Amino acid sequence: AVVSTQSTGAIDCAYEHFMSEKELNKTRSQVQRCYSLLKRTELKNFHLHLSNLPETSALYKSFLDKTAGFEGMYLTRFAGSIFEQFPAEDLVYLTPDSPHPLTEISLTSVYVIGGFVDDNIKRNTSLDRCLVEGVRTARLPIQEHYEIGNHKQCVLTINQVFEVLLMVHNGMEWAEALDGILPKRKAYLP
Numbered sequence: 782a783v784v785s786t787q788s789t790g791a792i793d794c795a796y797e798h799f800m801s802e803k804e805l806n807k808t809r810s811q812v813q814r815c816y817s818l819l820k821r822t823e824l825k826n827f828h829l830h831l832s833n834l835p836e837t838s839a840l841y842k843s844f845l846d847k848t849a850g851f852e853g854m855y856l857t858r859f860a861g862s863i864f865e866q867f868p869a870e871d872l873v874y875l876t877p878d879s880p881h882p883l884t885e886i887s888l889t890s891v892y893v894i895g896g897f898v899d900d901n902i903k904r905n906t907s908l909d910r911c912l913v914e915g916v917r918t919a920r921l922p923i924q925e926h927y928e929i930g931n932h933k934q935c936v937l938t939i940n941q942v943f944e945v946l947l948m949v950h951n952g953m954e955w956a957e958a959l960d961g962i963l964p965k966r967k968a969y970l971p
Contacts, residue, residue, distance in 0.1 A: 788827050788950050789891045790815075790943060793863045793874075795833035796897030797840050799906065807898040809843045814940035816854055818947060827950060828857065831896070835860035840896075864914045867891050872916045875942055877935040878908040879918035882925055886950050894942050921945055923963070926956045937962070 792812055800808065812831065819829055834841050844851040859866060874893045875883065886892070893916075895907040911918045921942065923935050937945075941962050948958035 788886055788888065788946070789830065790827065790946060791830040791832055791863055791867075791891055791893045792896040792939060792943075793832050793893050793907075794838070794840055794896040795862065795910075796895060796899075796906065797838055799899060799903060800897055802839075804898040805840055805843055806847075808896055808939065809840060809847065811898065811939035812844075812896060813848055815943040816856060818940065818944055819856075827947065830857045830859070830863075830866070830891075832859055832861065832863035832866060832893075833896075834858050863891075863893055864916065869914065869916050874907060874911045874916050874918045875920065876907040876911070876918050877920050877923075877937075878905045879920040881917075881919045882922040883919035884922065884955075886946065892946055894939055896939060898938070921959065922955050923959060926959055927963070 792815065794808075794812075797805065815829065819827060863872065871889060871891050872893055873883070873887075873890045874895070876895060897906075899906070908918055920935065921937070923929065929935060945955075945958045945962050948961065949955060
């Protein structure tokens, strides 16, 4: 794993229309966990963005209602698309549907996590969007380190993906980071 001195992560909240109220609440909770991880870690140069989060959205309203101090959090929130905020060549959209494994964390890239919980796993949702926008995609290298029985084993929560990124950014190897995050109940075999 390549260790950089600065990295940027973003959670793309553009998927509200795919989610039930229960899934929206889970999304909010997982984003909160990402922020908590960032506050607890020793990283001083990892910044988090929330994109596609206008004040009129149900997810934004859920943050205001259920997250104390949301407006004072040290993160960047913007209403517009992640694709409008950064050049396409700087974006790496993380999706379990990508054929490309992420092998390193780069100083110049913005790592985007799709900000949605889909209990029924709607395949290719973010991948299709990225293909239209011409944005690179990658997946965590789970298949390179574990025997995978089905696609569902490659789908992690927002905070699990974020935590793996933080761990690798801190110099941990992919296998060690994944081993610490992957739920044992899903029976991942090295």
